[in-house]
Amino acid sequence: MTIAITGSTGQLGRLLIDALKARLPARDLLALARSPAKAADLGIAVRQADYDQPDALPAALAGIDTLMLISANELGKRAEQHRHIIDAARRAGARRIVYTSLLHADTSTLSLAGEHIATEKMIKDSGLAYTILRNGWYTENYAGSIAGAVAGGALIGSAGAGRISSAARADYAQAAAVALAGEGHDGKTYELAGDDSFTLADLAAEVSRQTGRAIPYRNLPRADYAAALRGFGLPADFADAVAGWDVSASQGALFDEGRVLSRLICRPTTALSAVVAAALK
Ligand SMILES: NC(=O)c1ccc[n+]([C@@H]2O[C@H](COP(=O)([O-])OP(=O)(O)OC[C@H]3O[C@@H](n4cnc5c(N)ncnc54)[C@H](OP(=O)(O)O)[C@@H]3O)[C@@H](O)[C@H]2O)c1
Incomplete structure (x- = not known):
C-alpha cells in the first residue's frame, strides 16, 4: 500500500x-x-x-x-x-x-x-x-498580522465580530494522517475546524496579554484594509483577496462548531494561545 x-x-x-x-x-x-x-x-x-x-x-x-x-x-x-x-x-x-x-x-x-x-x-x-x-483556517495565518500588530501597536482587519474556528497546521496534518492510515474514511467529507472560536478582537487581547502591551483591534472597511496590506508590500490582487476573506469571516465563513477535527485526532485542537506564543518567539 x-x-x-x-x-x-x-x-x-x-x-x-x-x-x-x-x-x-x-x-x-x-x-x-x-x-x-x-x-x-x-x-x-x-x-x-x-x-x-x-x-x-x-x-x-x-x-x-x-x-x-x-x-x-x-x-x-x-x-x-x-x-x-x-x-x-x-x-x-x-x-x-x-x-x-x-x-x-x-x-x-x-x-x-x-x-x-x-x-x-x-x-x-x-x-x-x-x-x-x-x-478550516490555519491559526498560523495570523502570524504576519501578529508581528504587524506588535510593530504597529494595533491589529487591523475587516473581520468585524466574525468568529473564527481556526486550528493549527499540525492538527489538520494529524487528521489527514488518521484518514490515510485508518479504516472507514472512504466516501466521507469532513468539516475540520478548531474546537474554540475567536474574533480578531480576542486575538488582539491574547497578543496584548502575552506581550504585556495594550494592542487593540481596529476594524477597517475592506478597501482601507486592502490599502493597508498594499502598504505592507502585498500585491494589489492578493491584498484585495485577503481583505475579502476577512469580510467573509465577518459573515461567519470561518466558523464551525462541529468539533469533527478533535474527534478525528482524539485530542483537543491547538489553543490560540499556543500559536500566538509561537508567533511571538
Ligand atoms: N487552510 C488555510 O488556512 C490555508 C492557508 C494557506 C494555504 N492553504 C492551502 O493548503 C495547502 C498546504 O498549505 P501549506 O501551508 O503547506 O502550503 P505551502 O507551504 O505553500 O506548500 C505548498 C506545496 O505545494 C507545492 N507546489 C506548488 N506548486 C506546485 C506544482 N506546480 N507542482 C507540484 N507541487 C507544487 C509546493 O512545492 P515547492 O516546495 O516546490 O514550492 C509545496 O510543497 C496550500 O497549498 C493551500 O492550497 C490553506
Whole structure:
C-alpha cells in the first residue's frame, strides 16, 4: 500500500509526513515534489511531480494505492493543476484520493471556494474512492498580522465580530494522517475546524496579554484594509483577496462548531494561545 503525497515540501506536507511515519512504515510512503532535492530530508522515497507537467504525472504515480492531494498554492491555477494530477492518478490505477478542501466549501462565501468545489467534483467524477478533508483556517495565518500588530501597536482587519474556528497546521496534518492510515474514511467529507472560536478582537487581547502591551483591534472597511496590506508590500490582487476573506469571516465563513477535527485526532485542537506564543518567539 503506497500513499503518494503532493505538497510534500510544504508546511502542511512536512507535518503530515511526520504524522504518517509515526503510523505506517516509511516504505509505504512516497513524497511527490516538483524539486526532489527539497524533499531529500523527508526520510521517504521521492519522485519528481509537477502539476504543470501533466505528461510526466502518470509515471510518477505508477503503482500507488492512494494519492494524498494537498491543494496547490497558486490561486486561479489550482483547479487546472488538480485536474492534471487527479487524471494521472486515475490513469495510473490508484484506488483512492484524499484531498484538502476548504471548510464548508459548498456554501462558503470565500473567493477560494470555487477551485475547491471544482476539485471535489473532479475527484468524485474520477470514480476513485475519496475522502475530502474540508480544512478550516490555519491559526498560523495570523502570524504576519501578529508581528504587524506588535510593530504597529494595533491589529487591523475587516473581520468585524466574525468568529473564527481556526486550528493549527499540525492538527489538520494529524487528521489527514488518521484518514490515510485508518479504516472507514472512504466516501466521507469532513468539516475540520478548531474546537474554540475567536474574533480578531480576542486575538488582539491574547497578543496584548502575552506581550504585556495594550494592542487593540481596529476594524477597517475592506478597501482601507486592502490599502493597508498594499502598504505592507502585498500585491494589489492578493491584498484585495485577503481583505475579502476577512469580510467573509465577518459573515461567519470561518466558523464551525462541529468539533469533527478533535474527534478525528482524539485530542483537543491547538489553543490560540499556543500559536500566538509561537508567533511571538
Ligand atoms: N487552510 C488555510 O488556512 C490555508 C492557508 C494557506 C494555504 N492553504 C492551502 O493548503 C495547502 C498546504 O498549505 P501549506 O501551508 O503547506 O502550503 P505551502 O507551504 O505553500 O506548500 C505548498 C506545496 O505545494 C507545492 N507546489 C506548488 N506548486 C506546485 C506544482 N506546480 N507542482 C507540484 N507541487 C507544487 C509546493 O512545492 P515547492 O516546495 O516546490 O514550492 C509545496 O510543497 C496550500 O497549498 C493551500 O492550497 C490553506
